[in-house]
Amino acid sequence: MARYRKTFFLMPLIGFLLIFFVVPMVWFLSYAVRETEVPRALPRTLEALSHWQQDQPVPETAFAALAGDMIEAANSGSMADAARRLNYELTGVRSALSKASRVVRRAGAGTDFDIDFFNTIDPVLTSPAFFAVVKRAGNAMSDHYLLAAVDLQRTPAGAVVRAPQENRLYLTVLWRTLEIACMVTLACLFLGFPVAVLLTTSSEKVADTILVLVMLPFWTSLLVRTTAWIVLLQKEGIINGVLLSLGLIAEPLTMIFNRTGVVIAMTHVLLPFMILPLYGTLKAIPRGYMRAAASLGARPFTAFHRVYLPLAAPGIAAGCIMVFILSVGYYVTPALVGGPSDQMLSAFVANYTTGTGNWGLASALGLILLIVTIILYLLAQRLSGGRAISLG
Known part of the structure; x- marks a missing residue:
């Protein structure tokens, strides 16, 4: 009950x-994996192509059906989305369809919409490659966006090949995203572990004060914190000014709009997510364990390595997983502090969602990132003996 x-x-x-x-x-x-644009805009054309194969001549009924779909799509406003989707696979189709749609609507009654009619508008609209793309994009489900997210594509014959060199982008961005996330995770671990140890060994009053300082970033807007780092890290900023006045550098360092600024700003934002799981785990370790190890002849480093660190492993794993997962999805900080070569995968997802309206590719990139994150999480679980999910 x-x-x-x-x-x-x-x-x-x-x-x-x-x-x-x-x-x-x-x-x-x-x-x-869903295809919606072409089925909505070209239903008659897809029906005419239902039994057609690319090695066969394009059926004459397909051209009349294409003209009818253009007239209907112009009234519903669905042709623009379909043309944009087809243009992803066959360059030049978007402008050709826009031109053909205008010519078809102006055509008089009794016009014969055949291969010659469309060939005079643009030969690409009569090619088997065009209708092969239409038929492939007309399925309820397609792997086009998933393949594009990993720099692959299908040939007109349907074979999967690598995208041309100038179009290979997303695997590089994915690797950059994982690289930045790893750098931030290691920086948070390096800075957060001593703070967590200090919290467990200090008096209650001092520990409370440190915890307040650790939690302080949560009380400030992420945008404000990121903008503050722009002020601090710029060539005329406070950090360069102090280093110059101390004679440690001869000229201002470039710490903004590059990888350095991204790692510093993201580490500052995500550091509490490393400290808090570590503190919860380290606080549960009895202090007598280290004294017992010392009484048995273990040197401080040996006691730390053989006793303290294994007991702290669940907190380390939990903190690293939490920081890493948050890092791979970051968008605002790299966009403001990083340069063009430091943008992470989430920036492309945001651009395709709110900018170009390419929801299919945005979804595919998000799915790839989610799969990679899950794989790395399961790997961390395995390497930590199933303790990465535990907070202590």
Whole structure:
């Protein structure tokens, strides 16, 4: 009975998460494999191509169907989305379809919409490659966006090949994202571990004061914190000014709009997420363990390495996982503090979602990032003996 009562009280939270988190996320990620633009704009053309193969001549009925779809799509406003989707695979189709749509709507009654009609507008609209792309994009599901997210593409014959060198981008950005996340995670661990140790060894009053300082960044807007680092790290900023006045450098250092600024600003923001799990774990370690190791003849480094560090492993794993997962999804800080070569994958997801409206590619990039994060999390779980999920 008690178990059912607990479940009952959890139902509002579960329902909230399902409605406002799980369902929208699944719906967004489904755009990575769903095709909606072409089926909505060119239903007659797809029906005419249902039994057509690329090695066969394009059926004459496909051209009349294409003209009818253009007239209907112009009224519903769906042709622009379909043209943009087809242009991802076949360059030049977007302008050709826009031109053909205008010519078809101006054509008089009795016009014969055949291959010659469309060939005079643009030969690309009569090519088997064009109709092959239309048919492939007309399926309910497609791997086009997923392949593009890993720098792959399909040939007109349907084979999967690497994208041209000038179009290979996303694997490089993914690697950059993981590299920056690792750098930030290691920086947070290096800075956060001594603070967590200090918290466990200090008096209660001192520990409370340190905790307040650790939590202080949460009381300030992320945008404000990032902007403050721009002021501090610029060539005329406070940090360069102090270093110059102390004679440590001869000229101002470039610490902004590059990888250095991104790592520093992100480390400052994410450091509490490393310290708090570490503090929870280290606080549970009895102090007598180190004294017992010393009494048995262990040197301080040996006692730390053989006794203290293994007991702190769950906190280290939890803090690293938390910081890493938050790092890979960062957008604001790299966008403001980093340069063009320091933008992370989330910036491209945001651009495709709110800028170009390419929801399919945005969803595919998000799905790839999610899969990579899950794989790395499971790897961390395995390497830590299943303790990465534990906070102590």
